[in-house]
Amino acid sequence: MDFIQINVHCDPPFAEILIAEMGELDFDTFMETEVGFEAYIAEETFNHPALQTLFNRYRQQTRIWYELKKVPRENWNEEWEKNYDPIAVGDQIYVRATFHEAKPNVPYEIIINPQMSFGTGHHETTHQLLALQLEVDHQDKKILDVGSGTGILAIMAAKLGAQSVAATDIDDWCIENAFENFGLNNIEPEFVKQGTIHELDLTEQYEIILANINTHVLLDEMAEYNKLLAENGHLFLSGFYETDKPQIIALATELGLKEVKSTTEKNWVALLLEKV
The missing domain is CATH 3.30.70.120 (Alpha-Beta Plaits)
Structure with a gap:
């Protein structure tokens, strides 16, 4: 391809x-x-x-x-190597490729070789979700990253102490790349599966679900995320524009999810919801 x-x-x-x-x-x-x-x-x-x-x-x-x-x-x-610079999320997270110098003093260092997969930390959506992840306790929790791209959000979850992390994407290139990036960060995922959330027919419950995709897919799949989300669990969403937030919130409210926090950067929104 x-x-x-x-x-x-x-x-x-x-x-x-x-x-x-x-x-x-x-x-x-x-x-x-x-x-x-x-x-x-x-x-x-x-x-x-x-x-x-x-x-x-x-x-x-x-x-x-x-x-x-x-x-x-x-x-x-x-x-990518011509244009890809490492990034910092505050003073807590450092995202780099293998050809960048390490920063061992940063609490959370993530190694990503992108290979045409979305999610390097450079885009406002990924950057904001990484920052929001720091605000939620991941310790000993089961995590699902939907539309995982490079796997960066699942990798962050593992570094925050998650009991297990799992990832899905519709693209075979992303699946291959996510496996590579998990390996680079010494993380063994529960699974990395190819397909939409509807096709995969998952049945486990997750305390945290992350989905950085786009408005159309989020609206189509949010009910499925809600089925997989444990009581009092947290749903992280991004990949949509500020003008799309009202319809995202409307559906979330209908499903019994409440807004905990949202951030906006260059009109891109990252949203944290809780199942109540």
Whole structure:
């Protein structure tokens, strides 16, 4: 499977909006640049007319120029190493690749080799969820990371003392990458399974469920998350824009989930819910 890379040049205020809109078109990896951002999507999923329609809607408000190229799967790590810098979440979490220098004095160091999987800590959604995880007791709890990408949130849960961590994703590339990243962090997951939450037919109960996906999927799958969530358990959600928060909260309330805390960064929301 090859990927399509889109280099977008636009005025700064519109980069966040376009990233959110492109997320709805199944682009799942973004990197900011000095002139805008880069976005990546599996070639088989790419819909060029839909992308042109999206950009044409905003061209009345701002300048947008873009170029696209195919990135062979085997070249993905090389592309990332050119642009991938380590990140810090406050002074508690340090996320790096194997080719970065370690910081043993940071309480939680996570090693991630992305391999085209979403979730490196750079995107606002992942960054915020990592920060929120620090505020919830994970000790001896069973954790499920849905749409896990690189596995970064499950890895963080393990480092916070979880009894077990499990992960799911719909992409075989993510499954392969998550296994690699668990190994790099010396973590043995309960399982890493491929498929949607509906397809996997899971039956265990989890004290913490994490889902960093997108608005459409969260609305479609939240009832299933709720079935798998233990009483008084916590559900972490992100991958949606601030304008989508009301419908996320409305469904959560209907399911008996209450908002504990939310954060917003560049209009991306991270939400912590509790089952009551």
